[in-house]
Amino acid sequence: DVKVTQSSRYLVKRTGEKVFLECVQDMDHENMFWYRQDPGLGLRLIYFSYDVKMKEKGDIPEGYSVSREKKERFSLILESASTNQTSMYLCAISRLASNNEQFFGPGTRLTVL
């Protein structure tokens, strides 16, 4: 079974705090993704990574950064959290091949007060 875990299911932070969301996989998949999901806006890609130390911006990278020091771990960093970053954050993985299937973690519900 594919396993993608996220560090927290629920998180409450204050405006201005630095926030770390972590995603860990046990499937040796090359690609890792961070999305946020908001009502009426669907899933939006923040960043993705196709290899260690490699990262690519998605559709909404502003206010976020990422880190991938090991293949199995992909971190999303909110340098200075703001209330408009309150959202559901979803991590996903896939293989590099073109017939790739995507697998998701359980999600982190982040509330910024």
Next chain:
Amino acid sequence: KQEVTQIPAALSVPEGENLVLNCSFTDSAIYNLQWFRQDPGKGLTSLLLIQSSQREQTSGRLNASLDKSSGRSTLYIAASQPGDSATYLCAVPYGQNFVFGPGTRLSVLP
């Protein structure tokens, strides 16, 4: 640019009915199409992956079809149950990323 739409946005049916969810995409040059289920407050669970060379894929009471030429996929759910209540999303690869539909929210009433 690839765009994915899903119709209907929401659907409510009585238990036991067979139903069809629709997914449309604008660029037919896809490698595969994936259907997901999402329960409230949870992540996405992969249901079915149809490769571009396939026309259908089945898992239990679920059957997904793919017609690349018309840019459409359907998810057929047989003998629906209250436990099938969830949001169903489809997605297609786009480069190294994926494009998701907005989802269909399904309610199966006991």
